[in-house]
Amino acid sequence: MLLRLPTSVSEAQRCLSEGAIPVGGATLQWAVWQRDGFPEQAMSLREVPEANVLGAEELGAAVLLSRVDDRVPEALRGAAARVGTGAVRRAATVGGNIVGSTLRCLLPAALVLDARATALDAQGPYETDLAELTAKRPLLLSLRWRTPLASGHRKLPDAPGGEPPLVVTTAVRDDHVLRVAVRVGYDVSCESVPCATDPAPALEALSRTSLGTLPAEAWDVVREEVTAVLARAAGR
Ligand SMILES: Cc1cc2nc3c(=O)[nH]c(=O)nc-3n(C[C@H](O)[C@H](O)[C@H](O)COP(=O)(O)OP(=O)(O)OC[C@H]3O[C@@H](n4cnc5c(N)ncnc54)[C@H](O)[C@@H]3O)c2cc1C
Known part of the structure; x- marks a missing residue:
């Protein structure tokens, strides 16, 4: 090769x-x-x-x-x-x-x-x-990408049985949009909602998106991460 x-x-x-x-x-x-065998050329x-x-x-x-x-x-x-x-x-x-x-x-x-x-x-x-x-x-x-006001990442420890661990990622844009992406198994979903400093309305809006059907343990992590990222965005 x-x-x-x-x-x-x-x-x-x-x-x-x-x-x-x-x-x-x-x-x-x-x-x-x-x-499977080596290709003739790689780059x-x-x-x-x-x-x-x-x-x-x-x-x-x-x-x-x-x-x-x-x-x-x-x-x-x-x-x-x-x-x-x-x-x-x-x-x-x-x-x-x-x-x-x-x-x-x-x-x-x-x-x-x-x-x-x-x-x-x-x-x-x-x-x-x-x-x-x-x-x-x-x-x-x-x-x-454009620099967000704040962002965050959380990956839970590896679960027994080989299922990929839950990942929750957040970012707050300067136009006051909160974006949250969640990986459950191999599937990744991402949603955007308007946000201010108080996490409650943003979480309420998120609960009406596809993320609202997450299992309770995953939603708990989303709530913690959203609360933390909005606090960091407000502290800038
Ligand atoms: C022990 C172990 C633990 C791991 N744990 C994790 C983990 O926790 N999370 C996770 O996400 N991944 C994990 N991985 C997978 C890891 O992400 C990949 O091994 C790694 O990112 C592949 O990168 P590479 O540069 O070595 O790709 P390569 O092995 O060189 O290539 C992999 C594929 O990507 C293609 N490719 C490479 N570069 C490009 C490019 N620029 N554009 C388009 N295609 C490209 C190649 O053609 C090939 O098909 C783990 C892997 C190992 C071995």
Whole structure:
């Protein structure tokens, strides 16, 4: 297998059109290749500057999860910090997690931030939303969003029996919209409601969305996280 390391978006585009398979840290891909056979060529974005951005409103697909720090909103930082083990986070990338994994711990955070994705295909880079990104799974170059007033992330400890743990992610936008994303099992739902400082009306509005049917224990975590994020937003 030839591992190609393009140094620009146009070079990555050429690799794609020549059939190179995207690879991040290979924490998942390696086992798949060992099982199914190695492709002729793979491509890592680790030398492409656009895929390595890390700032208050942008995160590149080639960034290692262990490098995601407090330059990004707490929702994303917390999500990256709680993926797997230290060894996994030191190898796995943002792109491999959001596009290539089934657990996708970063997805609820990206959803509450209303992140837009820059993807690449053989025709060139283009903007897309998270729904299309996760459905069509193109090559992800980076994510972009607007800084929220406050955000938060909570992942419960692993449950016995292998069911993915509950994840609740929140963000308050400067136009007084609260966004809450919840992962139950492998399913992620995200809802938006108007908000002020008092959590009661926001929780009441949320209870009338799809999140209102969550099991009681999950709703308790939503209530705690909403209360905490609105307090942090008000304290700014
Ligand atoms: C022990 C262990 C524990 C884990 N725990 C968690 C957890 O708690 N939460 C969680 O969310 N995940 C967890 N995972 C899964 C983890 O998220 C993935 O292993 C990791 O994010 C994949 O990243 P990678 O860079 O290694 O991807 P790779 O293994 O390199 O690739 C995986 C897939 O993503 C595709 N891909 C890679 N980069 C891109 C890109 N830029 N654009 C489009 N497609 C791309 C590849 O083509 C491939 O299909 C765990 C994994 C392990 C091994």
